[in-house]
Amino acid sequence: MSERMSAREAITAVATAFEELEVVDGDFPQDGPLAWSGYGTSRARATERTGEKESVICGLATVEGRPCVLLSFEFGFLGGSLGQRTGDRLEAAYEMARERRLPLVSLIATGGSRMQEGMLALTQLQRVARQSTLLREAGLPQIAVLRDPTTGGGWATLGAGADVILALPGAQIGFAGSRVRPADADPAAYGAQGQLAAGQIDAIVRTQDLRTVLAGWLTLLAGAGHCGPAPVPAPFGASGLPADGWEAVTRARSPERPRAESYLDAYFPHRQALSGDRCGGVDPGMLCGFGLHKGISYAYAAQTGTATTPAGYRTAARLIRLADRLGIPVLTLVDTPGAANDAAAERAGQGAAIADAFAALASARVPVTTLVIGEGGSGGALALTSPDRTWVTADSYFSVIAPELAAAILKRPESEVRSTASQLRLRPQDLVELGVARGVLGA
Known part of the structure; x- marks a missing residue:
């Protein structure tokens, strides 16, 4: 006691x-x-x-x-x-x-x-x-x-x-x-x-x-009234651009690639975390909170490379709405193979949770800055992505669906997964050319 x-x-x-x-x-x-x-x-x-x-x-x-x-x-x-x-x-x-x-x-x-x-x-x-x-x-x-x-x-x-x-x-x-x-x-x-x-x-x-x-x-939390967007985090090293789509996927999935914790540690000398969705769940793969960058307060929601659960999306939505109410700009780090799609996630309301994250970000009046640092897996990644202030690192990709799943849906053999990855135009440089991202960092 x-x-x-x-x-x-x-x-x-x-x-x-x-x-x-x-x-x-x-x-x-x-x-x-x-x-x-x-x-x-x-x-x-x-x-x-x-x-x-x-x-x-x-x-x-x-x-x-x-x-x-x-x-x-x-x-x-x-x-x-x-x-x-x-x-x-x-x-x-x-x-x-x-x-x-x-x-x-x-x-x-x-x-x-x-x-x-x-x-x-x-x-x-x-x-x-x-x-x-x-x-x-x-x-x-x-x-x-x-x-x-x-x-x-x-x-x-x-x-x-x-x-x-x-x-x-x-x-x-x-x-x-x-x-x-x-x-x-x-x-x-x-x-x-x-x-x-x-x-x-x-x-x-x-x-x-x-x-x-x-x-x-x-x-x-005393940052109300500051309207400037969060600066884009610096990339870790210069790895060059991938030659094809499958190389982009392989590099994004590499266990040696820098993860969200490394970016947050470098960006925020001081930060404190929010935890939980207030609905009974916690997703350790979604890091949310507020931090100081060059003396200015920013909110952050960062995926850590795991499949995001309903609790993760609800926690991120809670964070974004709080930051918006207080006038604090938001930084999101995108890195997930996609939304969790198991039975537990469906029972916990995965669709509604993703919709809520989309809505929170779409309605935010404060600027939201996004850096894709690894895997950008479909709608599960897009739910945390700024529609107009997104950058990608050289060791990342963003795709409508994972290339293996795209090949399966199109009834293609496993031997065509690599070519399918290139057809999806998911490389960092492809994303810039398509207008999805503003630029590539670490190329």
Whole structure:
């Protein structure tokens, strides 16, 4: 189980400066809106025990020089539950973030809605959802840090609704709290590690690393308003152009060819990853995140040479839409033999996932730059390819279909695969001549 911190201990762990926002409380009956017997006494005991008037603290913060609006839950105050006054404070924090054009960071530890306020407590989730939507429309990022526990409506709004979701090791995370889960439920599904594996959070971060990681994210996501396209990455060496189509395919499939990790390492001195499609899946062959190149923030989605799964396309679409909302240009690195075509991929909605990636890229208002660094396998590669800013390396190819499959569909013998590859005009120089790519790098 994760170490439990108070709200102010959590603030101290991440913020180098903090100025609390004072919220003026209106009239509130002693035992709340439902006249719940003993509720007032419980609140008084919670205040005496924690020193807080409510389950959340919010204010202006600085995280290693990066300003933000910060809110932190006090689990010791009635289990960090959300009531009407909690909603007032959360709404005030979101409004401050919009007014000051600042990111919102949430340090969450909550058991959900407060039973003693009934449906009036539950409707605070609608207030939070509305404020979160307004912040997204304003082009401002939201970062959530999930402490132990983060359950119920707090997870389903503040937590899961954030753009970047980090969790402390061992934190309980799930819509169902520990007392309302099925008796036979797998406990791993409700923990930070299980949620990471299921694509629901982006990273697990140790408390001692949290300030540095948050500062990095605040730096990367503060690039709104920059409209210049991402520069094309430099190629690795000069390998010359392939003589025919089959040579292009062979070179692109070579295990010695540089892969996406090498390009990303060379391009970004600092980068942080987004992980997961928020639908239950993670594709390790799709690398997504944000990085700094010559001091400017860019988003990236990079294939690593494997067949891309539905989770990969959904993660890339999520990345592109977030970057577009924040005004951050996108770089894509294309390298896949094609979309995964097994039964598991079809059951997971491969067609819809590819369509969503196409739609995200087509609707992006920020410039998208693409470099094809290896295999460009059919629509599975095209879904991540810019329609007007694409370059190719000398050891890459792009084809409507793999030459072996083209030969099979055309009922040609295996001996004609090589000639079919040339007929497909898939070489880097062919792609430039056809107008598919702007130029060849590393020739």
